[in-house]
Amino acid sequence: MDKLRSLEIFIATCDSGNFAAAARACNTDPSTVSKAIGRLEVQLGLTLFQRSTRQLRITTAGQCYADTVRKILQDLASCEDELRHLNESPCGTLRINSAACYSHLYLRPLLQGFCQRYPDIKLEIEINDSHVDIIENDIDVALRTGFVKDSRLVARRLSPMDFLTCVSPQYLQAHGTPRCADDFQQHRWIGFRIKETQQLQPIFLPNDKGEYLPYELEPSHITDDGEAMAHMCADGLGFAQLPHFLAKQGLQSGVLVSLYPYFRPPQPESGVFAIYPKRDYLPAKVRVFIEFITASLESAGESANHTWAESWTPVINFSRFSI
Structure with a gap:
């Protein structure tokens, strides 16, 4: 799985609060979501979520990472929209x-x-x-x-x-x-x-x-x-x-x-x-x-x-x- 897809899954997990809801938002399954979050944590050497049988709670490091990732994804979407407009409009x-x-x-x-x-x-x-x-x-x-x-x-x-x-x-x-x-x-x-x-x-x-x-x-x-x-x-x-x-x-x-x-x-x-x-x-x-x-x-x-x-x-x- 590419890094961008993992980041999108990470933000969906932050917004939904659990793997099942994040899976539905990303059109995948909870197991894939769990593995994507696990790979990010290994790459970063950080714990992004505290897990228990009842809840999923984002850590302080996870929240800091989420703020940066969210901005990156928003900037990327804005850039893509602008480029698409330039390509589709005579300007x-x-x-x-x-x-x-x-x-x-x-x-x-x-x-x-x-x-x-x-x-x-x-x-x-x-x-x-x-x-x-x-x-x-x-x-x-x-x-x-x-x-x-x-x-x-x-x-x-x-x-x-x-x-x-x-x-x-x-x-x-x-x-x-x-x-x-x-x-x-x-x-x-x-x-x-x-x-x-x-x-x-x-x-x-x-x-x-x-x-x-x-x-x-x-x-x-x-x-x-x-x-x-x-x-x-x-x-x-x-x-x-x-x-x-x-x-x-x-x-x-x-x-x-x-x-x-x-x-x-x-x-x-x-x-x-x-x-x-x-x-x-x-x-x-x-x-x-x-x-x-x-x-x-x-x-x-x-x-x-x-x-x-x-x-x-x-x-x-x-x-x-x-x-």
């Missing part, structure tokens, strides 16, 4: 880790509405492009792009990651529009270096059937920052293949155009994810945050299997472009 500090581009462009605009709906949640937001260990760093939820391969984590896909080949209208006016793959060799391209691997992000271009195939191009410029890549593209420094969340503002404002329809990487496990540690009881603050983000994305035309890029009209059709 407390929510620690979020997010990729820089996604945070600035997608997460930040939603924070005011989230805080208005859940005023008892305090946000702590870490923004970086490193894949930090969210368990080791005590992160409640992370927003990440790419792949998730950690069995300790739950990865809920918020959306696929669709890519669009973008360029500024001014660049096209100055340098013309490529009509075939060879034409791209005469144009400038902005490459993206992946920080985790230090490799360049591969480029995929469509053939006349709409099938995207990998294509090798020598970049004129290289950056490892997504927002810088989008701005460089908008400033006319060349073509760039941008993920949908980076391309959205530029395309909607007209500072960028998409040369042809979106490309979705063939890996089914890729996308944008909300990632959190596996646990039996998900804290309410994490649950409502993910629900809020999901609902907000859906209102903007994005879900686990779709993005707004699917309905975007490119400036070139497949029939006019061939690798």
Whole structure:
């Protein structure tokens, strides 16, 4: 029998005054109660109760012990109630880790509405492009792009990651529009270096059937920052293949155009994810945050299997472009 159970039996015995009543209160039998009290007395080296055939009387040492044990059990019950409330109610500090581009462009605009709906949640937001260990760093939820391969984590896909080949209208006016793959060799391209691997992000271009195939191009410029890549593209420094969340503002404002329809990487496990540690009881603050983000994305035309890029009209059709 564990110590906590023995202490509960001890307090029940103090309150009831006999083993039989204590047994009923603890849903056990008098023999178990007697043995539990006996074990406590052996552990303490003290007599907790004076026993006779007619009555059970607590000793002075027993009364002192009971006062302390009662307070410990009450404090433990209060702590458990408080923790249960924190886990079941959307309150407390929510620690979020997010990729820089996604945070600035997608997460930040939603924070005011989230805080208005859940005023008892305090946000702590870490923004970086490193894949930090969210368990080791005590992160409640992370927003990440790419792949998730950690069995300790739950990865809920918020959306696929669709890519669009973008360029500024001014660049096209100055340098013309490529009509075939060879034409791209005469144009400038902005490459993206992946920080985790230090490799360049591969480029995929469509053939006349709409099938995207990998294509090798020598970049004129290289950056490892997504927002810088989008701005460089908008400033006319060349073509760039941008993920949908980076391309959205530029395309909607007209500072960028998409040369042809979106490309979705063939890996089914890729996308944008909300990632959190596996646990039996998900804290309410994490649950409502993910629900809020999901609902907000859906209102903007994005879900686990779709993005707004699917309905975007490119400036070139497949029939006019061939690798």
